[in-house]
Amino acid sequence: MNPDNPVVRLCAQGMQAEAEGRDDDAREHFQQAWGSASDDYEASIAAHYLARHQPSPAEALRWNRESLDRAQRVADERVSAFFPSLHLNLAKCYRDLHQPDLAHEHFALAAAHIGDVPPGQYADWTRFAIAEGLRPANPAADLLDELVAQFCARRDLKALAVVLPALLGDLGTDEDRTRLRTALHMLHAARWLPAPEQAALSRAITALNVH
Secondary structure, three states, rough: OOOOOHHHHHHHHHHHHOOOOHHHHHHHHHHHHHHHHHHHHHHHHHHHHHHOOOOOOOHHHHHHHHHHHHHHHHHHOOOOOOHHHHHHHHHHHHHOOOOOOHHHHHHHHOOOHHHHHHOOOHHHHHHHHHHHHHOOOOOHHHHHHHHHHHHHHHOOHHHHHHHHHHHHOOOOHHHHHHHHHHHHHHHHHHHHOOOHHHHHHHHHHHHHHHH
């Protein structure tokens, strides 16, 4: 987004106020951004941020829907990276409103668009949030949960750094499972784990390979 755009600038000011705990000021900046929006692109951005400061899930849903609708009207490269976040926010609203089928639908739509987000921390965070919402079936889930707990107990930061990005970002696709298996194979080949953990890692790799 162009930081010189007045709507983007107001939203950035709102995010700064939010980070400093000034929620009323943040809400005012976002409301000003909505009032200043001159086209669907700017309205999509402003509505996205306004949704963050609504008093109920139903109102948050309304503004997130508005943001998505406006982005769909734009439908060009300026908004292509918006859709994972927009669908993710809608999924969370539907989850809060106890509508799991609609929540799952939007988590899946968010996953379908994640490749449009440029690589980086924001893309990683969005992927982790989508994966948490989808909770794809993983035949090695119990073994990996136990291993991660053991890594944490031993403060093995290297093992965590190898495994967690692939594990937390697993959306259930073949590509994601390949990434997870590769991470586990790398850790297994390093052979720095205690023997019981090394054996558990072998079992996790076998479970993933079988499926």
